[in-house]
Amino acid sequence: MTCHDTRESLSAFLDAALAPDERREVEAHVDGCAECRRELERLQQTVALLHRVEPARAPVGFVDRVAAAARPLPWYRRAAAAVFLPLSVKLPVEATALVMVALLAVYVFERTPALQEAAREQAPRQEPGAQLADESRQFEPSVRRPAPTQSAPPARSTAPEPRSQDRRDPSTYRDDSRPPVPVPAPAAPVPAEPPPAAAPPPVAATPPPAAKPEAPSETTVGRGARPETESRQESVGRAADSVRAAPAAPRLAAKRAQPPADVIARVAVKDRDAAEHELTRLIARVGGTATQRRREDDTTVLEALIPQARYAEFSQGLAQIGTWQVEAERGDLPAQVRVILRLQ
C-alpha cells in the first residue's frame, strides 16, 4: 500500500470503517511510515477538535414557534383544502347538489304533468262542453228554438255581442265566471254574424252541429222529465260535471272555478224591472250576494249566492215576487247555495 492510498484511508481508519484486511494493511503501512503516522495523528487531533465543538442548541421558544406554525395552515392552503381536498367535504356537497336537482326535477314534474294532462284531456272534454250547451237548453224548453233562426239579429241589439259567443265556446265560461247552464239561446252566432267573413273561430263553430243530432232526444227528456226532481238533479249534476270538465283551455283557471248552479229556477213576473229590483233587495235581506245579472230580450238572468240556512226564507220571498218554478235543484244544498233565476 502506497502512502497516497494509505492517507486516503486514514479517515475511515480512524472511524473504524475499514474492512478488516484493509485495516490491517493501513496499520502495517503506518507502523513503518513516520510521515503517514504523523498525518494520522494530525487528522486524529483535528477530529478531536471538531468533537470539542459544543452541540448547538435551538433558541428558547423555538419549539413553541414551530408548534404554533404547524397548527393553523395559511389561509391559501385552507382555501385550497376547502376547494380541492377532502372527499368528506366534497361528497356531502355533491350529494346535496344532487338532491336539490332531484327536488327541482320533481317540482317541475309536479307542475308539467298537470298541464300535460289537462292538455291531453282538452280534446275529449270539449265534447261534454258542447253537450253542456244542449243540456242547458233542456231547462228552458220554451226558449229553445230550432237553432239558427232569423230572430237573432234583434236579440243581438239588446244582448251584448260577446256573450252569445261566449255561450258557444265552452272554453270561455270560466274566464267569465258565469255559469253556462241556463242561458237562453236566443241566437246562434254563426249564421247571426252579419258579415260572413267575420265568422266566429272554428272552435265556437263546431259545437252546434255536434249538438244538433242529440238535440231532439235531449229535448224530449228535458220536457218529459221536468216535473221529476230526480231527473232534474241528475241533469244538474251532469251539467255540473260538464261544467267542471268543460273549461279545457283555461286549465289552471278551472281549478279555482266556481261550482255550478245548485238551483235553477224560472220566475214568471209581470214587470221584470220591478221584480229585479225586489229580488235584489230580497237577496240582500237574506244575506246573499248577487254575482251576475244579465238582461236579454225577454229574460233577465240573475245569479246569486244564498246562505243555505236562509234559503227557505229566500224561496218564500221569491214566491211573493212572482210565480217561480224550479227547473233544476241539487239534492244536497251546500252552505252557499248558488241560485240562477230567470225572470220572464
Add this chain to the structure above:
Amino acid sequence: MYQHRVFGVALRMLGNAAEAQEAAQEAFLRAHRGLAEFRGDAKLSTWLYAITSRLCLKRLASGERRLVRQGEEALLRLADDGRRPDAVLERSELEAALHRAIAELPEGRRIVVVLRDLEGLTYEEIAQVLDLELGTVRSRLHRARADLKDKLERFLP
C-alpha cells in the same frame, strides 16, 4: 432533543442563527406535513436529518440566502455562556476558527463532516441521509477533514 440537532445542522451549514432557525422551523413543518410519508424502517432522526440537509443544500444552492452577519454567532454564545471571560474568549476563538473553517468547506464536504463529526452519524446513515454511495461519503469526509486539518493547524498541539 431533535430540535437542537436539526438547528445544529442548519446552523453549521448556513452559518447564521436567524437563517438556521428559519430553516429548522421549515424542516419541522415539512416533517409535520409529510409525517405520513415517514417510513418506519428509518430512524426518525435520520429522516429529520435528511429533510434538514436537503433544505439547507437547496438554500445554499438557490443563492437566496441573507448576508451572514459577522460575529453574530460569537455574540450569541457570549450572551449565553456563564463561564469566565478569558475561558470564554479562548473557547470562542477556537470555536470561531472551527466555525469559519467549516463554513469555508465546499457544501458537499461540509454536510458530510457536520453529520459525522458534529452529529455523530455513521457512514451508512450519512449515505442514507444524503442519498450517496458509501464510497462517496468516505472520500468526501476524508477531504473535509484534511481541509480542516490544514486550516486549524495552529490549534493542533
